[in-house]
Amino acid sequence: MSQQPPTVRPTHRTPSRARRLRAVAAAGVLAVLTLATACGGGDGDGTAAAKPGTSGAPAAGVVAPAKVEVIAGLAGCTAKIRTEADELREGVCHTPKGDFLITTFPEERLKETWLESARVYGGRYLVGMRWVVSAEPDMLEPLRAKLGGTIRELSGIGTRPGTS
Secondary structure, eight states: OOOOOOOOOOSSOOOOHHHHHHHHHHHHHHHHHHHHHHHOOSOOOOOTTSOTTOOOOGGGOOOOSOOHHHHHHHHTSOOEEEEEOSSOEEEEEEETTEEEEEEEOSSHHHHHHHHHHHTTTOEEEEEETTEEEEOOHHHHHHHHHHHOOEEEEEOOSSOOTTOO
16 A cells, blocks of 8 residues: 655635635725715714704814814813723813813714713703714804814703793
């Protein structure tokens, strides 16, 4: 009996044509999605509370991931961090026109959960991708011009003062 030498198999495979086409298609889809999200204005949730024409401001550029310090710098202040947690970071900005709160989130879903909880209190908020600015209503439009985002009106619970 003669023994045959073991067959030597290559350690790497040349990808099949179908596999290469899938990789190219996936890369193309990823590129299109990246461009679409980078060029899209606002947060894209289509809520009726967003004002028309409230897409991102050119001065804001791309702020992703959102950072309290970056947003504060764009708004012309230095934030003092007051909350640092896994779910969010909050910083307070003091300006001559008033104070405001910047809240950033590591994930969009956490921002939406925060906004849902804030509905209890009502009010208007400046909302961007993974960030929210809380300020007096007359400060929101000038901040939107610097930061971009959309202004959202959240309904509170119960009756409003002066109504029965």
